[in-house]
Amino acid sequence: MQRLVDILLAFKEYVILTFLIIISIILLNSNDNSQIRAIRSYTVGFVGAVQDLISIVPNVFALKRENEILRQLSVNLSDEVNRLREARLENMQLREMLKLKEKSQFKLVAGEIVGKSFLLLRNTITLNIGETDGVVPDMPIISEVGLVGKVIAVSGHYSVGQIMLNKDFRASSKIQRNRVDGIISWDGGETVNLENISKTQDVREGDVVTTSEYSTIFPSEIKIGYVSKISERQGSLFRAIDIMPVVDFASLEQVFVITAKVDSERVALEKKVMPKK
């Protein structure tokens, strides 16, 4: 305090000058006529310029508060961007699915994957569509790019699908280029196997594999994948052919169930003539 008094005394001329000028300005501003109004505008301009000059010196507390607000805003915007990105991807996916639905000859029911169970060799997905949507077991599940699997169980509003990457899954298939038939199965790994293709058949890497007409569950011409590897089995008449599925099961979110009923007459006849296991 004493130090402050000493400083004020050391600069007493400047202090008193400032003080008296401020008093004069206050007195001037208490007048009210056109000339004083003009002078008042100069005073306001001067005070504004001084405040502008002072504002160059950063206010630490204001900066801290501003920083907090900006950080919060950044988090909110980041969240908003993520949600928009999500919506964009979903939009793209749904557009693709819509295209498929429009060109598909089958009646399709769209469903969303609400659960995935990738346990050992029996992988399944849970869909948010069930009996109320017309879904029954053995109906094929597809995506906009190709075959996913088939329905194996249903409840009122949910259904469980067995995907291609399941050791119990089988599907009649063919190589699109030359109609060579085989059966799709899976015994682990990223690829599925195309079984029953003899060594004499013409199969090339890159060949497209689709479902065949022989299946009682899957309509024909649904894309399954591409031949990714061909190898010879020692002491066997058949080749080992790996098929890379076109569906990316890890990122799969939206699917369709083809609500085509199984041709019961055909199934009954086949059961009648075929020997029992």
Added chain:
Amino acid sequence: MGKHFKYLFFSFIILNVQTYLSPLISIKQISPDLLLIWIVYIALKEGQFTGIIWGFVIGLMFDLSGGLFIGLAAMTKTIAGFLAGYFHGENKAPLTLGSYRFVLIILLVSLVHSVIYFVLFTRGSDIGFWKAIFQYGVATSFYTSAVSLLPMFIFGRKYLT
């Protein structure tokens, strides 16, 4: 304390002279600022601090007697007292007051004072910025300096002989 009563008394006298006599000696509405000469005298004799305070008091007295812009003369004459106080020196007042140095100080202080006063005084009127500076501010300063020759000679005779 007594000298401050003396200053107050003479301030009233000079204020009245300024108010009633100045119109008689004005040339084209330009009058000498007798109060300013008085403030410079006080500041040179007593120093900057006293000059500032008496500048404000005398200016306020002038404002209150005129009643037009209360605060304007108080502000400009405070600044005048501050500037004049720079030329104050211990035991140098008689030398300064009795020489042309006094007139030059009056001219300098009056230029600053009158320019500020008339620029602000003429705002909001038809008188332009430069006209306010040269026709009123500068002219008043020279007239005031010319009039200050009279007290300079008086102080010269009083202090230097």
